[in-house]
Amino acid sequence: MIAARGLVKTYGSGRAARRVLDGADLDVARGEVVAIVGRSGTGKSTLLHLVGALDRPEAGTIEVAGERVDGRSERELSGFRRRRIGFVFQFFHLVPELTGEENVLLPARLPGAPRGAREHGRELIERLGLGDAARRRPHELSGGEQQRLAVARALVLDPPVLLADEPTGNLDEESGAAVLALLRSAATADRAVVVVTHEPRTSAMADRTVTLVDGRLQPAEPLLFGGGR
Amino acid sequence: MTGAAALLRGALRLLRSGRRRTLLAAAGVLVAGAMAGAALTVSVGLGSGFDRSAERADLPDVVARFADQPPERIRARITALPNVAAYAPRTEIANVRLRAGGESTRRGSLQLVDTTARRGYAIVAGRDLPRTGGNTREALVEQGLARTWGLEVGDTIEVGRAGPVRIVGVSIAPDNVAFPLATAPRVYLSGTALAREFGGELRVNQALVWTHDRSRTDVTLQQARATTYGVGNLRFVTRTGTRLIIDQAAGVVVALLVAFSLVALIAATTMLAAQAATEVGRRLAVIGVQRALGVPRGAVAGEQALSAGIVGLVAGGIGVTLGALLVRGPSGDLLAALNETPPGSALLLPLAGLTVLLGLIAAVAAGWPAWRAAGRPPVALLRGGGLAARAPRRRAGGPGRAGFLGLGARLALARPGRAGATVVVLAASGGVILLMLGLASLLTALRDDPTAVGTRYALTVTAPAGGAAAVRRVPGVADAGTRVETRGVDSFALGEPVKLTTFGGDVGRFVNPPLADGRRVQGTGEVEIGTGLSTALGLGVGGTLAVQLQSGAELRLRVVGTVRALQDDGRVAFARSDRLLAADPSLTPDLAVRLERGADRAVVAARLAAIGATPTNVAGATTSNRSFLDTLATVLRAVALLDGLVCLYALVQALALTARERRPTLALLRAQGAGTGTVLRVLLGAGLVLALPGALAAFALQRLVFAPLVAQLAAGYADLGTAASPAAVAAVTAGFVLFAVVAAGWVARRVVAEPPVHGLREG
Amino acid sequence: MADASRPTPPRTVRPAHGPVGRRAPGGRARRRAVLVAVALLALVAGILVGRTTASSGPDRADAGSTLAVTLRDPTGSGALQPAPGEPLRDRTELAGTGAPPRPGRTLGVIAQLTDTHVRDTASPARIPFLDRLGTPFTAVFRPQEPLTLQTLAAATRTVNALRPDLTLVTGDLTDNSQENELDAAIGALRGGTVRPFDARSLQGADNADPFFYRPDVDPPRRPGLLDRARAPFRAPGLRGPVAVLPGNHDVLVGGEVRATPGLRATAVGAERLVTPDGSFARSVPREQAAAQESVNRLLAAGDLPGTTAPVRPDPRRRLLSGEQVVARLARAGLAGERAGRADAVRDVGTGVRVVLLDDVPRGGSDTGAVDAAQLAFLDRALTTGGDRWILVAVHAPLQRTPQGRAIRDRLARAPRVLATVGGDTHHDRVRPVRTAAGGYWSITTSALADWPQQGRALRVRATAGGGALLETHKLDTAPDGLADTARELAYLDAQGGRPDGNAGTPDDRNVRLYRAPPR
Numbered sequence A: 001m002i003a004a005r006g007l008v009k010t011y012g013s014g015r016a017a018r019r020v021l022d023g024a025d026l027d028v029a030r031g032e033v034v035a036i037v038g039r040s041g042t043g044k045s046t047l048l049h050l051v052g053a054l055d056r057p058e059a060g061t062i063e064v065a066g067e068r069v070d071g072r073s074e075r076e077l078s079g080f081r082r083r084r085i086g087f088v089f090q091f092f093h094l095v096p097e098l099t100g101e102e103n104v105l106l107p108a109r110l111p112g113a114p115r116g117a118r119e120h121g122r123e124l125i126e127r128l129g130l131g132d133a134a135r136r137r138p139h140e141l142s143g144g145e146q147q148r149l150a151v152a153r154a155l156v157l158d159p160p161v162l163l164a165d166e167p168t169g170n171l172d173e174e175s176g177a178a179v180l181a182l183l184r185s186a187a188t189a190d191r192a193v194v195v196v197t198h199e200p201r202t203s204a205m206a207d208r209t210v211t212l213v214d215g216r217l218q219p220a221e222p223l224l225f226g227g228g229r
Numbered sequence B: 001m002t003g004a005a006a007l008l009r010g011a012l013r014l015l016r017s018g019r020r021r022t023l024l025a026a027a028g029v030l031v032a033g034a035m036a037g038a039a040l041t042v043s044v045g046l047g048s049g050f051d052r053s054a055e056r057a058d059l060p061d062v063v064a065r066f067a068d069q070p071p072e073r074i075r076a077r078i079t080a081l082p083n084v085a086a087y088a089p090r091t092e093i094a095n096v097r098l099r100a101g102g103e104s105t106r107r108g109s110l111q112l113v114d115t116t117a118r119r120g121y122a123i124v125a126g127r128d129l130p131r132t133g134g135n136t137r138e139a140l141v142e143q144g145l146a147r148t149w150g151l152e153v154g155d156t157i158e159v160g161r162a163g164p165v166r167i168v169g170v171s172i173a174p175d176n177v178a179f180p181l182a183t184a185p186r187v188y189l190s191g192t193a194l195a196r197e198f199g200g201e202l203r204v205n206q207a208l209v210w211t212h213d214r215s216r217t218d219v220t221l222q223q224a225r226a227t228t229y230g231v232g233n234l235r236f237v238t239r240t241g242t243r244l245i246i247d248q249a250a251g252v253v254v255a256l257l258v259a260f261s262l263v264a265l266i267a268a269t270t271m272l273a274a275q276a277a278t279e280v281g282r283r284l285a286v287i288g289v290q291r292a293l294g295v296p297r298g299a300v301a302g303e304q305a306l307s308a309g310i311v312g313l314v315a316g317g318i319g320v321t322l323g324a325l326l327v328r329g330p331s332g333d334l335l336a337a338l339n340e341t342p343p344g345s346a347l348l349l350p351l352a353g354l355t356v357l358l359g360l361i362a363a364v365a366a367g368w369p370a371w372r373a374a375g376r377p378p379v380a381l382l383r384g385g386g387l388a389a390r391a392p393r394r395r396a397g398g399p400g401r402a403g404f405l406g407l408g409a410r411l412a413l414a415r416p417g418r419a420g421a422t423v424v425v426l427a428a429s430g431g432v433i434l435l436m437l438g439l440a441s442l443l444t445a446l447r448d449d450p451t452a453v454g455t456r457y458a459l460t461v462t463a464p465a466g467g468a469a470a471v472r473r474v475p476g477v478a479d480a481g482t483r484v485e486t487r488g489v490d491s492f493a494l495g496e497p498v499k500l501t502t503f504g505g506d507v508g509r510f511v512n513p514p515l516a517d518g519r520r521v522q523g524t525g526e527v528e529i530g531t532g533l534s535t536a537l538g539l540g541v542g543g544t545l546a547v548q549l550q551s552g553a554e555l556r557l558r559v560v561g562t563v564r565a566l567q568d569d570g571r572v573a574f575a576r577s578d579r580l581l582a583a584d585p586s587l588t589p590d591l592a593v594r595l596e597r598g599a600d601r602a603v604v605a606a607r608l609a610a611i612g613a614t615p616t617n618v619a620g621a622t623t624s625n626r627s628f629l630d631t632l633a634t635v636l637r638a639v640a641l642l643d644g645l646v647c648l649y650a651l652v653q654a655l656a657l658t659a660r661e662r663r664p665t666l667a668l669l670r671a672q673g674a675g676t677g678t679v680l681r682v683l684l685g686a687g688l689v690l691a692l693p694g695a696l697a698a699f700a701l702q703r704l705v706f707a708p709l710v711a712q713l714a715a716g717y718a719d720l721g722t723a724a725s726p727a728a729v730a731a732v733t734a735g736f737v738l739f740a741v742v743a744a745g746w747v748a749r750r751v752v753a754e755p756p757v758h759g760l761r762e763g
Numbered sequence C: 001m002a003d004a005s006r007p008t009p010p011r012t013v014r015p016a017h018g019p020v021g022r023r024a025p026g027g028r029a030r031r032r033a034v035l036v037a038v039a040l041l042a043l044v045a046g047i048l049v050g051r052t053t054a055s056s057g058p059d060r061a062d063a064g065s066t067l068a069v070t071l072r073d074p075t076g077s078g079a080l081q082p083a084p085g086e087p088l089r090d091r092t093e094l095a096g097t098g099a100p101p102r103p104g105r106t107l108g109v110i111a112q113l114t115d116t117h118v119r120d121t122a123s124p125a126r127i128p129f130l131d132r133l134g135t136p137f138t139a140v141f142r143p144q145e146p147l148t149l150q151t152l153a154a155a156t157r158t159v160n161a162l163r164p165d166l167t168l169v170t171g172d173l174t175d176n177s178q179e180n181e182l183d184a185a186i187g188a189l190r191g192g193t194v195r196p197f198d199a200r201s202l203q204g205a206d207n208a209d210p211f212f213y214r215p216d217v218d219p220p221r222r223p224g225l226l227d228r229a230r231a232p233f234r235a236p237g238l239r240g241p242v243a244v245l246p247g248n249h250d251v252l253v254g255g256e257v258r259a260t261p262g263l264r265a266t267a268v269g270a271e272r273l274v275t276p277d278g279s280f281a282r283s284v285p286r287e288q289a290a291a292q293e294s295v296n297r298l299l300a301a302g303d304l305p306g307t308t309a310p311v312r313p314d315p316r317r318r319l320l321s322g323e324q325v326v327a328r329l330a331r332a333g334l335a336g337e338r339a340g341r342a343d344a345v346r347d348v349g350t351g352v353r354v355v356l357l358d359d360v361p362r363g364g365s366d367t368g369a370v371d372a373a374q375l376a377f378l379d380r381a382l383t384t385g386g387d388r389w390i391l392v393a394v395h396a397p398l399q400r401t402p403q404g405r406a407i408r409d410r411l412a413r414a415p416r417v418l419a420t421v422g423g424d425t426h427h428d429r430v431r432p433v434r435t436a437a438g439g440y441w442s443i444t445t446s447a448l449a450d451w452p453q454q455g456r457a458l459r460v461r462a463t464a465g466g467g468a469l470l471e472t473h474k475l476d477t478a479p480d481g482l483a484d485t486a487r488e489l490a491y492l493d494a495q496g497g498r499p500d501g502n503a504g505t506p507d508d509r510n511v512r513l514y515r516a517p518p519r
Helices: A044-051 A074-084 A100-109 A117-127 A143-155 A173-186 A200-205 B002-017 B019-047 B049-056 B071-080 B143-149 B191-198 B214-226 B239-250 B253-282 B284-293 B297-337 B344-374 B378-382 B399-413 B416-448 B467-473 B531-537 B577-583 B601-610 B626-661 B663-672 B676-713 B726-753 C027-056 C128-133 C145-162 C179-190 C225-229 C261-267 C278-283 C288-301 C322-331 C372-383 C404-413 C481-492
Strands: A002-011 A018-028 A033-037 A059-064 A085-088 A161-165 A192-196 A208-213 A216-219 B062-069 B084-100 B103-113 B122-126 B138-142 B156-159 B163-172 B186-190 B204-211 B235-238 B459-461 B477-490 B497-503 B515-518 B526-530 B544-548 B554-563 B572-576 B590-595 B615-617 C069-072 C081-084 C089-091 C103-113 C166-170 C192-194 C233-235 C242-245 C271-276 C306-310 C344-348 C352-356 C389-393 C417-422 C429-433 C440-444 C454-463 C468-476 C511-515
Touching: A002 A044, A018 A044, A018 A059, A018 A192, A018 A208, A018 A216, A033 A044, A033 A200, A044 A059, A044 A161, A044 A192, A074 A085, A074 B663, A074 B676, A085 A143, A085 B663, A100 A117, A100 A143, A100 B663, A117 A143, A143 A161, A143 A173, A161 A173, A173 A192, A173 A200, B002 B019, B002 B297, B019 B049, B019 B253, B019 B297, B019 B344, B019 B626, B062 B071, B062 B214, B071 B084, B071 B204, B103 B191, B122 B143, B138 B143, B138 B156, B143 B163, B143 B297, B156 B186, B163 B186, B186 B191, B204 B214, B214 B235, B235 B531, B253 B284, B253 B297, B253 B344, B253 B416, B253 B626, B284 B297, B284 B344, B284 B378, B297 B344, B297 B626, B399 B416, B399 B626, B399 B676, B416 B626, B416 B676, B416 B726, B459 B601, B467 B477, B467 B590, B477 B577, B497 B544, B497 B577, B526 B531, B531 B554, B531 B572, B554 B572, B554 B577, B572 B577, B590 B601, B601 B615, B626 B663, B626 B676, B626 B726, B663 B676, B663 B726, B676 B726, C069 C468, C103 C145, C103 C344, C103 C352, C103 C389, C103 C468, C145 C179, C145 C225, C145 C233, C145 C454, C145 C468, C145 C481, C166 C352, C166 C417, C179 C192, C179 C322, C225 C481, C242 C352, C352 C372, C372 C404, C389 C454, C417 C454, C417 C468, C440 C511
Parallel strands: A033 A192, A033 A208, A085 A161, A161 A192, B103 B186, B138 B163, B497 B572, B526 B554, C089 C511, C103 C166, C166 C242, C352 C389, C389 C417, C417 C440
Antiparallel strands: A002 A018, A002 A059, A208 A216, B062 B204, B062 B235, B084 B103, B084 B156, B084 B204, B122 B163, B138 B186, B156 B163, B459 B590, B459 B615, B477 B497, B477 B544, B477 B590, B515 B554, B526 B572, B544 B554, C069 C081, C103 C454, C192 C233, C271 C306, C344 C352, C429 C440, C454 C468, C468 C511
């Protein structure tokens, strides 16, 4: 599902320049849940952002669900994001002025969204038990509810790839567990899930764990303890 | 001193840190300053133009015109008057043929000057006629004539029977407007030299009188009137009377322009204040950091104030200068048409004052919110993205309906303070634009439509069978009533012409010029007289007007009010018809016809002709001189252009701020797959929610505040409504929408130019 | 410590202090002296301060003498302000050779008022409409004419402050020989309630004619002035002896025309001419004498061709003849009477004799030749004066009248005639008249009716060597609201005393006139 080769990304400039990704490769298969672990600042989120076409690599290729991501124009990329990617963020990024339901259905309103996306979205809300939360505004909801809405939002357009960047970073134990279960269940036959985390539980539930070392991905053992922040 | 120096350094640092933002803010100040500077230039130039030029030209306090008299008799009479400081005799010969450089006119006015006396004009080029008399081959021409015909010092001009004379100087005298606005261009020759050459004595028909105490000129005039027996066809004009004539000729427009400029000035300063406050909104994070570090509140606010003040001063100064330069040309042309001089260096001080004012406003407008923000806990400020992510207060009704436009609207409204400030700016600027459009249509109205100057009836008709009732039934006619108009002279052989317009019934139905003194006519035996007549006859409220009619009968009416009527140099009188008809039954009344609002005069006239009522058009009041009106329109357009830029800038800034604060939301949308179009829709929604209420508020502001204010300021000259037409309102609204689209497009481009991840990094 | 047991004889101890305490001997007296000194100092200081403030600027408390305060228009704007007084100037044309002698004792103080022209402005017997015909007619209307009586009363106040031995009124007391005018003027001179005339018909706001000053409407606006002007007031009257001479306006209508039956009827009639017929205006000749003739004929006929306005007929507008006028004045104690004329002799103390000569023609057949009886009277008056210096009071200056010639001849031969005093021209003019007998001064005084609205004070003094000195200065009317307004209007009048130069030169106003001893 995901095939990335030789990704290079640098932050900072001049003497403060840092290559966070230096020829990283990533392969994720259909139905797989991959956890990317490691210390913060090592570029895990960066890798995710590149795969999700939220940022551009300086070098390397990315292929998602058969589509090339690198080197495409912004207009093409926005379509790509809509069709192929569902993203879940650490800080939820729900629009405060909209209700839970409106937030979830936001992608369904985009031009080019498939028919039936809205029904699908409502169905998702029901299935995830978010009916009550859907009527409220984000500031009235707990972190767990917000993040679950965010996951529902990410799945509204049925993307083949679900990317989650520290999804439980702002949640307590219980909510975090619920969200993780959700992510796990999202990895169906047609979908791959990549989760960036520093938490042991997340890596525990993943099929495969990798880590970034010197800008490159390496297989890693599931975390036993919380990785250093 | 170190405190102040530290403050200054901090302020400069602030400016340097967000260089692009500073420039953007400066651009806004510059535009507002340009508008204010243009407005101030116009106001100062036109508002004080007459007084300035009158001083420079040594304008006499009284000019008396009369039938030719031997000079000694006039000198004896004038020097017997009290309060006379100086006296200059002059001979005016009208309808002299002038020819120069391919141009000619038959209506030249030749002024023979007594060179030993004061002149009452100022030389703007070349030199004056010498005191000793000079020779008869030298002449001065008025500036209007020189400009229009392209004459210069040294050229030759043929003056009637005097033949070709050499132009040695160009003069202006603000006691009348310039050629071609005035139909008779003035040329000056040395009367002293002529008298010497032809060995005779010039008969005098003008006396220029300067008084010791200008406030007691009326006493001098009173004595002059009382002693003018034997002098025929006498007319007096005082300096205030001259001013009246100028106003009448140039129309109410001058006063309106000045009033409009004042309004524009107020709008510009409002915008500046709103903008400076908004800038502080951007800098809340900086303030939060400073406060977290323990910088005292005063220093924080002071830095913000100082940085805004510096921008206000520098950018404001440049803007003010630019604005002043922009209108200098058209404003100067306008002044020249009025025989007035440009303010020149007299503008420097007001412009400098304006710059300082702009700086102060910016400083205060930034310092005050900064002070308030600095009083809040730093944590709230450091969260960034605005004055704390307040929970949206109201329940907006579902985005389902309006989609991304609605979302954008809600994003903009999430900051009600800033939204309000932007709407205020748009409303003020929009109101000014509407006012200007109203003024422009007023110019044409003044030219063609008599109702603009207090004459409420547009047609007069001979009474058909069926009388006034039949006329009233014609569609388009709002009212019709009998009118008797006649010309007479004053009863005391002063030779003053009086045009007496009387109406059966209430006079106010048909004429409504602005009141200068006293009250309107209410009953029989009362009359309201034009200010021209009042000055000429020395008649005030409470006096008695005695008119000698053509039939020989005399009519006496009590003066209850003085009105500023623009027709016939103000030598008009309005009253009820009964006494006039009693004095002269041979006069035949006609019907005055008042049209309904919006009715087409030509159409109604045709209808009236069809029923046997022969119509005649009633003329409007001001000059129909095209170039003058064009100049006025140019001035208006220049200010409007600047104003439009301000509107555009306000919208761009509002949207840019929204985009910046809601960067995460926009980034999120893009992460979801929203393309440029969607981002544009969101921003457009934000823009429209500001632009449309702004247009509405602009309309309300113009109608309820600006137009009455301007009309009030110019009320001394005409009774005006400057309400904007529906077309103008539609145009401004459409313009605002267009601005919203342009602003949204511009900001959207900038948003989409960076990868979404940057927006997502923030909380 | 004296021994208490031993009685001490009382000692007369002179105490160190005074009997009432700790004071040095004579301390009380000293204290009193100090107090008195302080009081005196305060008094002196007060006087000095008062003096300084008074002299720091002229103030009108000095009732009217132009030696102390004059009224001038320094900026030329037409507004009068107090200014420093005008000192006396020496005129020595008749003083003989050598330095002027030192003034000696005062022989008499005489005040002179002249040409008050008290007028009833609404009277049908008046001709103000001629003004606008232009030359040769000069203006009859004066903007201050409703206030003639108030001006006269204010002038009498100044005269009273002078305390003259005699007050002369040298003619034109009234304007139109009307009975009501004369009675009102006599009332102002004698004192008591005065009822001024109503000027609203000419100067009210409903008169549309701009030739007339209408205080409610025309600048300088004085709303309500006409009502204030016709309010009755209390005149103080002249306190000392008064002698009045009639002038031409006292005995002839308009100063020109003898009253005819037609004119008499018009005067008490019910109609007033407002605008003359166009035909009259066109036909009136433009040459001075002929024009006057035609107007006189018009008036005499009692005709009123043209637009008229109704007036309330008032029998008190009766036109008086010369005899009637003199009789009334004599009855009021204001004039002498001799054969229908107001000739009289009034001696002031032992040093001055004033001879009043009524030489005004009565019109008609009376062309004014001074008759033999009058000349005889004059001769007697001139020769029986003894050592007295003689002032001769006449209405019109003797050089200007045909009848004056005979009088001048007499005066030329009289050695102790000091001056002739008169009016009529409304100009101040002082000229020496050189005669074989030593010469005399011809003094003409300006009118109270016109700017400068002043009277004249005359003080006769002896000089060393037997000559005489006549000190004369002008007197302004006393401060009074209406009289001040009258002066203000008189100053502004462009046909009045200011442009005409009524006030003459400084040599015509406050002067010291020397006369050498008679040869």
